[in-house]
Amino acid sequence: MFPRTDLKQFPRYQQAVRTVAKLKKHIAERRRDNLHKLTTRLVKDYDTIVVESLIDRSSPGTARLVWIMTLL
Numbered sequence: 001m002f003p004r005t006d007l008k009q010f011p012r013y014q015q016a017v018r019t020v021a022k023l024k025k026h027i028a029e030r031r032r033d034n035l036h037k038l039t040t041r042l043v044k045d046y047d048t049i050v051v052e053s054l055i056d057r058s059s060p061g062t063a064r065l066v067w068i069m070t071l072l
Contacts (some may be wrong), residue, residue: 007013042049
């Protein structure tokens with residue numbers, strides 16, 4: 001068999017990596033913008049916003065999720 005060639009040395013591969021990174025950055029910016037617009041609208045529409053932390057011991061992933069949400 002032929003020795004495996006490292007893809008990172010090819011210009012087309014590098015171009016594809018840059019293109020994917022650019023698209024992912026664009027998607028992340030759109031998500032951030034939509035979240036900002038949503039939270040701004042909620043603040044303008046409602047006088048009081050309450051965040052409730054529900055702990056469900058039956059699900060193993062819930063404790064970690066609650067812990068992460070408390071950090072925010």
